[in-house]
Amino acid sequence: MRNFWCERAWLPDGVASRVLVEVDGGTIVSVSTVDTIPLGAERLYGLVLPGFANTHSHAFHRGLRGRTHADGGTFWTWRESMYALAGKLTPRTYFELARAVYAEMAVTGVTSVGEFHYLHDGADDMADALRAAAEEVGLRLTLLTTCYLTGGIGRPLEGVQRRFTHGTVENWQASIARQAGGPLFRAGGAIHSVRAVPRAAVADIAAAFPDRPLHVHLSEQPAENEDCLAAYGLTPTGVLAEAGALGPRTTAVHATHLTDEDIALLGGSGTTISLCPTTEADLADGIGPARALADAGSPLALGSDQHAVIDLLLEARSLEYGERLRSGRRGNFTPAELVGALTDHAAVGWPTAGRIEVGAAADFTAVRLDTARTAGTRPDQVVLTASAPDVSVVVVHGRVIARDGVHETLGDVPRLLTRALEAL
Template identity: 70%
Template sequence: MKSYWCERVWLPDGVASRVLVRVDKGVIASLSTVDTIPLGAERLYGMVFPGFANAHSHAFHRALRGRTHSDGGTFWTWRDRMYAVAERLTPDSYLRLARAVYAEMAVAGVTAVGEFHYLHNGGNEMAEALRQAARDAGIRLTLLDACYLAGGIGQPVRGVQERFSDGTGDRWLDRVAELRGDENTRIGAAIHSVRAVPRETLSLVAGAFPDRPLHVHLSEQPAENQACLEAYGVTPTELLAEAGALTPRTTAVHGTHLSTKDIGLLGSTRTGVCFCPTTEADLADGIGPARELADAGSPLSLGSDQHAVVDPLLEARALEHNERLRTGERGRFTPAELVGALTNHASIGWPEAGRIEVGAPADFVAVRMNSVRTAGSEPDQLILAATASDVSMVVVGGKIVARDGVHEQLGDVARLLTDVLA
């Protein structure tokens, strides 16, 4: 049994001090307040949060960071650059890239990632590369295997898009059925978007694996909404509702350009919404109605998407800041609500995680309270001051994965990234 002494810890009912967390077989066995630190206990100073959940990742997009800004462009010209990266990847090169990206997440406090996977390349070799990469990086993985059958509404796949497509919904279903979860990996499904999955196939994907998480890109761009209205006479949200794809196990990613009716449909079905604020800013997507969605009943989660930034604390802060910019009001989300979005593991199929309590996985993140960024912060407002640079220790399943920005097994993550991106 291993013990961690926490100077302060974020518990389900609030912040507590001087808490000893005992871990047995990767699970929290007991919590107790102690005045004397037991011999041999690992000391975690600052604030200890539950592990952070990155609910939306495209690992290979990390290769585009700092390389798409010289000529401005649009989301659609950025997509062309993304396609060029996808065209070059092999299972071996994807393993090396994803391993480095997941290691970058690990040192930033991510303990579980939802990988929205559509680079299939005709089989499951790419998926197995992602599984191995997450295992090597020491974080949990939910593989959200995406159905991608069209290059746009009513358009065939072309060029590199052929690497994304299984040809038919039934072939997608057969291939995904071959994937098996393990102690570190869970398998989910995804509808890439209403652009990429024809209307007649949406219900097949939505109902394929009813006990697994289902994710979908939704209304990221106005052009997507317009194309859907012109082709089907309904919004993408309405189309998904018609197909039975809006459920409590579903997470809609982005939800940037929604009507009042769309918000009501998402909220009334308890469909989650994952915001990716740094990506949505980087791609000039816009700012979605996060507060309205939460009030309507949609649980919120956060993702780093294309990894323009890998900083979960920054994503959480940006959720609130975007609301302030959009409405001219402060305090749209409480710090506790931001922590809830940041630790929403249920959205990626790990409902037992995301809390520091007896019986939960021993996944937690220590954040310094004495850095140049965090000194003087109130403990319960630390999330609005800290960044990934303040993460001092990351623990997954009771095992230390990273200390002070260095990965325990993979070492210097900056060098790892530099080598693979070269």
């Protein structure tokens, strides 16, 4: 049994003060308010939120941060740099990079990550490297093994894209079936996109592993929509709906360029939307219709995707700011809705995480209220002022894994990142 005393805590019915959370075996067994701090309790100051869920990550993309801005361009020109990096990685260098990236996530408040994994080489060595990296860091990992079969609609794989494929849907299924779960590990699947998976194969993928998360890149670029309409007479959302790939276990990533019918299909099916505002801005993707999707019935989640920034608090704030830019109005999402998106672990297969209540996973992120950014902030509005450096303590499965920007066992994260990036 371990006790955590929270100066303030974000509980399901609002912010409360002097909250004692008792944990047994990684699960919350008691939540109460107390006047006296019990002897031996871990003290968490500021505001304690449920741990943050990073629902969309490509760990190896972190190697491109600050290296793709010299010549302008578009998503498609950025992709060529990504391909060049993908061609260099080995299981060992990928492990070292992913460990550093996951450590960066940990010190910024992330407690679970959905890794959209498509760098396969037709084997499981890269997947094993990712799992080992997350285990060393202490994060919850959902490995979303990605099916990637074509280089575009009606086009064969070319160059480094051959590293992304299992060759067949059956081989993809076999790879996921070999992945045994664990206390901090889940195995799920992903359709890379309608560009990379033929229409005929989408239904087979959707029917596989019906009890596991299924993720898919959706309508990130107008060119994807145009190619899909030309080939199939349907939008990408229409292709997924036709194949039975939408629903509560599915998360559509980006969902930027949608028709009204697309929004209705996604919302009506209860498909979660993983928005990655800093990536969508960095790659000039556009601003997706977040408020319309939420109003239609889609839960919203957040991801850092290509890791131009790893700051989930910034992603949450950018969700609201994008809507402000679109609508000309403030307050499109309440702070509570932003925290809900920030802590949506169900999207990556951890339905008991994301709440501070009895029976929930003991995953917390403490945010300071006395920094240059947060001083004077109302605690219930801290999601609109705090940033990653304001995270003080991170707890996963009842264990402190990071404190004041330093990982508890791996130490200095910039040093880890520098060493991993120098190897590339």
